[in-house]
Each structure stands twice: as structure tokens, then as C-alpha cells.
Amino acid sequence: MKKEELANLKQRCFFCSERITSKRDRTLEHIIPNSLLKQLSLKDKILEGPLHTQYSRIKVPAHRVCNNNFGSRYESKALQLLENPAVLAAQIMDKADTLPFFNGPSLDNVDVFSIWLTKIYFGLFYHDYLKTKEEDWKHKCETVISQDLFRLTQQSYYFNNAFLVPSSLFVFKSATDNFDLRTQLAPNMICIKIKAYTFILCVGDGGLVKYYLDSKRLTAFKAQLDFIEENNENMEARRHIFAYIETLAIYNSLPKNPFYFYNGYQMTNFSFSGNIPPIEAEKIVAERKYYYKEFMGLAF
Numbered sequence: 389m390k391k392e393e394l395a396n397l398k399q400r401c402f403f404c405s406e407r408i409t410s411k412r413d414r415t416l417e418h419i420i421p422n423s424l425l426k427q428l429s430l431k432d433k434i435l436e437g438p439l440h441t442q443y444s445r446i447k448v449p450a451h452r453v454c455n456n457n458f459g460s461r462y463e464s465k466a467l468q469l470l471e472n473p474a475v476l477a478a479q480i481m482d483k484a485d486t487l488p489f490f491n492g493p494s495l496d497n498v499d500v501f502s503i504w505l506t507k508i509y510f511g512l513f514y515h516d517y518l519k520t521k522e523e524d525w526k527h528k529c530e531t532v533i534s535q536d537l538f539r540l541t542q543q544s545y546y547f548n549n550a551f552l553v554p555s556s557l558f559v560f561k562s563a564t565d566n567f568d569l570r571t572q573l574a575p576n577m578i579c580i581k582i583k584a585y586t587f588i589l590c591v592g593d594g595g596l597v598k599y600y601l602d603s604k605r606l607t608a609f610k611a612q613l614d615f616i617e618e619n620n621e622n623m624e625a626r627r628h629i630f631a632y633i634e635t636l637a638i639y640n641s642l643p644k645n646p647f648y649f650y651n652g653y654q655m656t657n658f659s660f661s662g663n664i665p666p667i668e669a670e671k672i673v674a675e676r677k678y679y680y681k682e683f684m685g686l687a688f
């Protein structure tokens with residue numbers, strides 16, 4: 389995003405990035421939909437982080453038409469999918485080894501859900517960028533919303549054909565119903581735990597994290613999680629954090645950068661062309677160690 393655009397972001401639309409010229413066209417987009425907050429009894433709860441904002445107040449300016457388009461095409465469908473998360477989880481698992489070359493506009497369930505999570509990811513930083521008075525945090529949020537990835541996402545909203553930037557989506561099941569929402573900047577990652585299901589999206593990784601955490605390795609990792617849970621007390625509520633750390637450790641250790649082209653209506657993912665080197669085992673171990681300490685206070 390250009391400097392002058394950032395300067396008057398409050399007058400622009402979160403979705404298409406164009407100016408909002410009249411009051412009639414101006415709406416506020418709830419980054420996390422109200423109906424979901426209500427269902428999870430989160431309306432008055434605070435999202436932990438530098439801003440400590442109430443979930444229901446995380447809103448960004450948007451054109452009425454853009455807001456409605458996204459709402460009816462993607463958000464309402466994502467919320468419907470969440471009504472039966474076991475079915476959605478099975479669909480995500482079915483695609484565990486699918487690494488598409490073309491990413492066009494899609495209404496496939498798994499893609500719609502990823503598109504929705506991508507909106508939440510950028511939306512949270514966009515909101516904080518607009519609201520924070522803390523220079524350091526504002527700058528960090530700027531690094532997220534000035535990425536080409538967000539510009540491309542906005543272009544796809546502009547044409548009302550939200551395509552999916554090539555990303556890896558994972559799902560993990562827990563025994564507990566606690567809600568959790570975590571985001572990471574550099575690398576771009578979002579984790580949302582809704583009831584028993586945790587969804588983790590590596591935004592714009594080109595599918596590389598999925599390549600290294602394929603269905604075979606995922607199954608082995610889930611067995612490892614079962615083992616940890618059986619042998620440690622009070623681990624149920626933290627199971628998803630282990631999953632988050634593993635995904636993050638791989639994302640941080642990628643031996644290759646994602647690479648894709650965009651031509652106006654679809655993205656072509658070249659992340660798998662050429663040599664795909666193995667991931668360095670020592671690098672992953674070091675990353676895991678760092679985050680176990682950082683997020684869980686655990687030293688191994």
C-alpha cells in the first residue's frame with residue numbers, strides 16, 4: 389500500500405481500498421462477525437494483544453456494497469460451515485495433500501473458509517493500524533497491511549471474485565471447547581479455535597507448509613499430541629497451542645520462498661517448480677524450542 393493511501397485509510401474501504409465518498413456508502417465491517425461472537429458469548433470479551441479491544445468493536449470502514457458482497461458470498465457461507473465443523477474438518481483433511489497450481493475465484497468450501505480467515509487476519513492488523521496510538525505497534529501493523537499479498541487480496545475483492553492467495557490450512561481437534569484467537573506477523577499466520585476445532589492458516593505460504601506437513605506427517609504429529617495429552621495433566625486446553633507452534637516452526641524453517649503470479653482473475657503458484665530442498669531438522673528443533681518457551685513457558 390502506498391504512503392498516501394495509508395495516510396487516509398479511514399476514508400478508504402477495507403475490501404477494495406477505493407475511497408468512500410458518501411456517508412450513505414460508508415459502513416463498518418465487523419472483522420469477526422457479530423453472530424459468531426454472540427454464539428460463542430464473546431461480545432464483551434477482550435482480544436488480548438497490544439490494543440485490548442472488545443471483540444465486537446473490531447470494525448473497519450468499508451463500502452456498503454463491498455461489505456454486503458463479501459458478507460453474502462463468503463462470510464455467511466463460512467459461518468454456515470462452522471455450524472457443522474466436523475464436516476468442514478473432514479473436507480480440509482481430504483485436501484491435506486492437494487497443492488493447486490491455479491488459484492482462481494472459488495466457492496469451494498475449504499477455499500471459502502480460507503478466504504474468510506484471510507480476511508480476519510488482515511482485518512485485525514488493519515483495525516489496529518487505524519486505532520493504535522502506539523508508534524511501534526502501528527509500524528508493525530503497517531508491515532502486514534503494506535504487503536503485496538494484501539494488495540492482491542484487495543484487488544480480488546474489488547472484482548468481487550475473492551480468490552485464495554495460495555495458503556496452507558490445517559485443522560486440529562481438541563477435547564475442550566475454549567475459544568482462542570492468535571495471529572503472527574512475519575510469517576503471516578492465524579489460528580482460531582472454535583469449540584473443539586482449531587483452524588490454522590499460513591497466509592500466502594504458497595502451500596509450502598502443507599508440503600512439509602503432509603497427511604502422513606500430520607497423522608504422526610497428531611499421534612504425538614495424543615501421547616503428550618495422555619501423559620501430562622491439564623494439556624487438553626493447550627493442545628492447539630502445540631499444533632500452532634509446530635506449524636509456525638515449519639513456516640519459519642521453509643528452505644524456499646513461496647512464489648506466485650497474479651493476472652487479474654487468478655493466481656498461478658510456482659512455489660513447487662524447481663528443486664524443493666528438504667527442511668533442516670535442526671532449524672525446526674530450534675524454532676520449536678523458542679516458541680515452547682515463548683507461548684507456554686516450557687523449556688525442553
Ligand SMILES: [Zn+2]
Binds near residue numbers: 402451
Ligand atoms: Zn469497497
